[in-house]
Amino acid sequence: MTDQAEPYVRAADEIRRLAETHDTDLDAFARRVGYGLRGPAGHRIFDETRGHRNGLHQAFQRAWEDVAALARRHGGSTGAGPYLATAGFGGYAGGSLRGVDEDAVRQAMREAKNHGAALCDAGRRLAGILSRVGVNPSPGHQVQELGDWLLGQDRELRHRLDQALAAEAVMGDAFAGLGSGVPTLAERLGRLSDAQHGELARLHQINGLPLGRERAQKTAAWWRTLSEADRRRFTELFPRTIGGLDGLPSLSRHLANERVLKTDQRRLQARLDTLPWTDASGDPVNVLERDRIEKQLAVLTVIQSEIRKMNFDAKGDPKKNEDTWAYLLGLDIDHRKVIFSYGNPDTADNITTFVPGFGTTITSTQDNLKRAADTRTFALAADRSHSTASIYWLDYPTPLAFDVLTPGNADDGGPRLGAFQRGLEAARLGREAHTTLLGHSYGSLACGRAAVRFPKIADELVFVGSPGVAVDRAEQLRVSPQHIWASATDNDPVTGAPPFPWILIPGGRKYAEEQGLGVFGSDPTQRASVGAPSTPRPAPRGPVDSVVSTRTPSTGIPIPPPS
Amino acid sequence: MSDKPTINQDQAEARIDELIAEAMKGLDPKPRLERFEEHDLLRRCLDPADGGSEDRVVVSKRYWLEDIPKKEPNAQIAEQVIANMKKAGHSVFSTNGLGTDKPEIFIASRPDDFRMSLIGSADGSLSIGATSPCVWQGGTPGGEPTLD
Known part of the structure; x- marks a missing residue:
């Protein structure tokens, strides 16, 4: 080289x-x-x-x-x-x-x-x-x-x-308004900036956490770090997602769910309008579906008129005191989800969450909303100087038939109920409130399931007309037994001795009597099992002064306290 | 049994006000009755003890006793209400806190079984209300009710 x-x-x-x-x-x-x-x-x-x-x-x-x-x-x-x-x-x-x-x-x-x-x-x-x-x-x-x-x-x-x-x-908003002029999810996502995508990506990561306090707190913090413009944008484009986030302020959830309500009304009405009444030979068709849609629309109308009554004055202007408004905290009309609060849980001194039971469907909404409203009325009667938010919570597949005899549906609802309660806590931003979880009939089992998994899920647990709450000792509910209440009437086959389902089984009556059994663990109105007040028909005390049970005599007034 | 006619909604509402007026007789100073805000008049008759129709309604009204001092007169008002209702032949079936500023009185009217209560609030206010038994909205059996 x-x-x-x-x-x-x-x-x-x-x-x-x-x-x-x-x-x-x-x-x-x-x-x-x-x-x-x-x-x-x-x-x-x-x-x-x-x-x-x-x-x-x-x-x-x-x-x-x-x-x-x-x-x-x-x-x-x-x-x-x-x-x-x-x-x-x-x-x-x-x-x-x-x-x-x-x-x-x-x-x-x-x-x-x-x-x-x-x-x-x-x-x-x-x-x-x-x-x-x-x-x-x-x-x-x-x-x-x-x-x-x-x-x-x-x-x-x-x-x-x-x-x-x-x-x-925001996958929950994917099927939102198909067919009623709402842009597809991809189109809506396409309108967001890179930064906004990043914010939703963070939400997705938070959603990966197990249901509970940490997830609720992080969701609350996430919302707080968003700009007002971003909050409005997300609410506008993804209302189902935003409306269902435990931890968000109640007003934010309410505004999102109001949009969901309006979209659902349009969607369902459009569907109803296009359903043929008869087939080619003139026979009626789509009878069941039409009936289902009409029921759903009726419920949406009920919810809408409650909101109008509570939040707007006679002239149609919003009432000044937002603490006394009604808040739609959750809505999914196709999946039996209605969460509605009379009063603002973020600011109220007392909060009651009422969980309904057997036979509850979307058409029970009006009756159950009235129960929730009545609870607030009587809480007010008991203490005018403190505010109460009374929430109706339906977000689990309530048993409609023999599935009432199995705990499966409550297993489904328990974690969601717990997550909801933790969400209320996070939304309160540290404000003190006295909280009560009120389970009626099978709803009390859902409450029990939630309580077992989420320590101190509420200050007070109230079970009305309960078949049992799947624990044998009050302590298992992780609330002090002095704050667990149960109530029933003598004519209630759900709670009476022996419990209703056992009567169907030969020999069951004797067995149930001997064991003091309800269907799902010990009968909560038995003193030994729950530590409730010793009278056979105790009434709850404290901020929730009354409970309205379907099993009382034909009136709706509270079960009176013992004399 | 449930197919018997009943008093109608308006008559039930009037009866509630009549019973409350009975309860308030002779109170001095006379309280002004202020209706509870946003307390619905009507509910459906759910799972009634008489096993009858759920197409009936239940009428309910509740009032604050206003323009009277808080706490101080409550024990006496409770006493007067009990006396009034007993005199009128109604059944005072449960009481609590008599002699205190937080009384609770539960009454069933006779013969028509309206349920009434006088309740003392923690802040010293008093409220009184009543609820009807299940009645047909129009007085005659049949048809679904229209709730508010």
Whole structure:
């Protein structure tokens, strides 16, 4: 080798080593993206990356060839060129699957960051090598640009991931108003900024926490950090999601659920209007569905008129004292969910949550709302100087038939009820309130299930007409037994001795009597099991002064306290 | 049994006010009755003890006793109310806190079984109200009721 060739030979060798080190820098990223980001977006990035990989190889190849040619011209010999990985990085793995694998995408982001930096560095070094020997450094700049592109993919993927997680967070609004002129979920998500996607992605992560205090507090904090504009936007575009978030202020939930109500009214009415009455031969069709929709519309009308009555004066202006308003805290008309508060639970001194029982359907709403309203009235009668929020909570599949004899439905509702109570706590922002959970009939079992799982779920537990609450000792409810109340009337087959279902089983009556059993654990009106006041018909005291039970004689007034 | 005619909604409401007036007889100073805000007049007759129709309604009204001092006259008012109702032949079937400023009195009217209560609030106010038994909204059996 001549002295003149030597610098070129050395440069060619450096280039070869650089190329062989960095030729696969895009591969890991591509694989992760291909796996983690499915659908058209993933496919596009994958193809783009494949193109860039070719560009990367070409840049190194050209750089080496330019320098090798100069080496040869000066009598030097460079050996073989860089051996660049020819195998592709596989086909696009996602195929036609849609969705996002969060872990894979996060790994892709890490790869992008690390290898992006490495490629930028390699590009700079390549440009340096080429300049040193008087060769056009543009291949080095090209490699540097690819490094920048890869670094940019970290940000790109973060946005895509945020978008995907944001979509997860608001999935409940996906089917909202189909057919009634409401834009699709994708269209609505498309109107959001990157920052807003990021905020919803954070919500999705919070939603991954188990139901309980931490999740409620974090949801509350999340809402607080949003700007007013963002809160309005999310409420507008994703009302079902926002309306169902435990931990949000009651007014925020109410405003969202009011939108849900109006959308549901439009949707159901539109459906009703398009349902054919008869088929081709003139026979009636769609009778059941029409009936179902009419019932749903009737319930929505009831809820709407309660809101109007409580929140607006005779002239139609909003009443000044928002603490006495009604708040629609939850609504899903297709899934038997109605949560309605008379009075503002965020500011009230006393809060009662009434959980209904056997036979409750969406058409029981009006009757149950009146019960909740009456509870508030009598709480006021008992203590005019303190405010009470009386909440009707229906968010579990109440048993309608023989499923009343199994605890399954309550198992479903218990955690949601607990999460709801924790949500009220978080929304109060530390304000003191005296809380009561009031379970009627099977609803008391749902309360019991919630109490067992969420310590000190309320200050007072009240069970009315209860078949049992699935514990044998009051302490298991994790509320002091002095604050557990039970009430029943003599003519109630649900609580009477022996308990109703046992009568159906031969020998069951005797067994039940001997064991003092209700269907779901000990009869809570037995003194030994719950520590309730010892009279056979105790009435609850304290802020909730009365309870309205369907099993009282034909009036709706409270069960009187013992004389 | 449930197919018998009853008094109608308006008559039930009038009877409630009549009973309350009876209870308030002779009170001096005479309290002004202020209706509880947003307390509905009507409910459905749910799961009645007579096993009759749930298409009947239950009428309910409640009032604050206003323009009288808080706490101080309550024991005496309670005494007077009990006396009035007993004299009129009604049944005072449960009481609590007599002689204190937080009385509770529960009454069943005779012969028509309206349920009344006088309740002392923690702040010293008194309220009085009554609820009818199940009645047909129009007085005659049949048809679903219209609630408020």
